[in-house]
Amino acid sequence: MGSTGLAVVMVMMVMVAVAQADVKPQKDFNLQRFAGRWYRVGLAYDSPGFVPFRSLVTASMGMVVPLPNGNVNLTMWDQTPYGCVAKAYHYEATSVPGQFTYHSARHSTVKDITVVDTNYTEYAIVLKYKVFNREYTQVALYARSLKVKNEVYQKYKAFALSRHLPRDSILTPPPAENCPATAN
Incomplete structure (x- = not known):
């Protein structure tokens, strides 16, 4: 990589650090209290590739399992055209x-x-951020049940708008039917 390419990469890394610097995690975050079942009842995503699939999104269920080293295993169940599909994620602290x-x-x-x-006990607002040929931002609203209070939804919506997500990208999908079968 030439010096120009390296300079571009360095500038992008600084921009990402600055963009994320104003986002602070929950004060005194407690992973053990965060563990357990969550439903993703809100999703805002700025990926152009996501636009055709917005109407297919349903609320999904996830299980957060903390590990002794502070990492997290997350299993999410999503309703797809092929049925209820489980996906496993490993988050590193x-x-x-x-x-x-x-x-x-x-x-x-x-x-x-x-x-x-x-x-x-009721809700969580989570920001997912990446740089992959451009910046992508996703804001999710998680809840311990499939219903949330209006003020919680408004807080989620305000946060998504503060991250410059378009209003039409802020979704509150309907519940999935029987996904996973034991959750409903």
Whole structure:
């Protein structure tokens, strides 16, 4: 890589660090309290490739399992045209409680995960961020049940808008039917 290419990469890395610097995780984040079942009841995503699939998104269920070293195993169940599919993710803890990274095999890149706000018993707002040929931002609203209070939804929506996500990218998908079968 030439000096121009290296300079571009360095500038992009600084821009990513600056863009993420204003996002702080939940104060005094407690992974043990965060563990357990969550439903993704809101999703905002700025990927142009996601646009045709927005109407197919349903609320999904996930199980957060903390590991002794501070890492997390997450299993998510999503309704797809092929049925209910489970996907496993391994989030690695960073030096900041509430911030994680994981390697996306699909995109061959590392993604940053930040638990921005949670009260542990009702909701969590989570930011997923990556740079892969451009910046991608995803904001998810998780809840311990399939229903959330309007003020929680408004908080999620305000946070997504503060990350410059378009209003039409902020979804509250309907529940999946029988996915996973034992969850409903």
